[in-house]
Amino acid sequence: MRRVPEPELMDDPAQALAYTGADFSEPHGMFIDKFRDLFPKANITGNVLDLGCGPADIAIRFARAYPRCHIDGVDGADCMLVQGELAIRKAKLTDRIRLLKGVLPDAILPHREYEVILSNSLLHHLHEPAVLWECIKDYAVKDAIVFIMDLMRPDSGAMARQLVNTYAVAEPLILQRDFYNSLCAAFTPGEVVAQLGHAGLSQFRIETISDRHFIVFGQF
Numbered sequence: 001m002r003r004v005p006e007p008e009l010m011d012d013p014a015q016a017l018a019y020t021g022a023d024f025s026e027p028h029g030m031f032i033d034k035f036r037d038l039f040p041k042a043n044i045t046g047n048v049l050d051l052g053c054g055p056a057d058i059a060i061r062f063a064r065a066y067p068r069c070h071i072d073g074v075d076g077a078d079c080m081l082v083q084g085e086l087a088i089r090k091a092k093l094t095d096r097i098r099l100l101k102g103v104l105p106d107a108i109l110p111h112r113e114y115e116v117i118l119s120n121s122l123l124h125h126l127h128e129p130a131v132l133w134e135c136i137k138d139y140a141v142k143d144a145i146v147f148i149m150d151l152m153r154p155d156s157g158a159m160a161r162q163l164v165n166t167y168a169v170a171e172p173l174i175l176q177r178d179f180y181n182s183l184c185a186a187f188t189p190g191e192v193v194a195q196l197g198h199a200g201l202s203q204f205r206i207e208t209i210s211d212r213h214f215i216v217f218g219q220f
């Protein structure tokens with residue numbers, strides 16, 4: 001199926017609320033588990049950047065898994081950041097996670113370089129995917145760990161609908177709609193390999209890790 005882009009920012013309050021209330025424990029838990037499996041010896045102590053952080057669930061999980069790092073999360077949607085600030089306060093991690101409003105690629109980040117760059121489910125929102133890869137090149141310190149997870153576009157709208165029915169049928173309709181649109185907006189692993197080639201990041205590896213997710217990982 002052809003890619004059908006969706007709006008970049010999730011700046012509708014109802015959408016942000018539905019997203020924040022959804023149960024992402026399985027994919028977000030898998031994000032942390034996979035990171036740990038791939039970088040078992042990494043001493044994560046420095047500054048971590050979470051691109052398109054949304055309501056900060058990934059940042060919170062990462063901060064708990066690696067208690068000696070500091071995380072900057074950036075997102076362009078105010079209503080997502082409001083939910084993120086609430087979650088960080090509840091998790092008592094205000095001293096280690098800072099959220100910033102910024103729309104990539106124009107966002108100005110507080111550190112010049114980061115030791116770890118993470119992103120979950122941002123790539124499929126970007127109308128121009130090179131924005132993610134260029135941002136990584138701009139902000140990664142030499143040898144930085146890069147770990148990206150995103151949705152994979154299925155072969156057809158019917159398959160996208162089937163994934164929605166399998167994984168989001170208990171969620172509000174707005175979330176089911178967004179999940180469907182995100183699957184249709186996502187990239188295939190082959191397209192991502194081409195993006196990495198164009199960006200000069202072919203050292204990164206890509207792996208399919210579920211019926212709807214791939215990861216891209218490596219050291220810069």
Ligand SMILES: C[S@@+](CC[C@H](N)C(=O)[O-])C[C@H]1O[C@@H](n2cnc3c(N)ncnc32)[C@H](O)[C@@H]1O
Binds near residue numbers: 051055056103
């Ligand atoms: C599907 S959400 C993922 C949120 C979070 N990473 C997570 O895994 O829960 C995608 C997020 O990327 C943000 N986003 C999309 N395009 C962006 C851009 N160009 N600059 C900054 N944030 C962007 C959206 O506002 C939204 O909060």
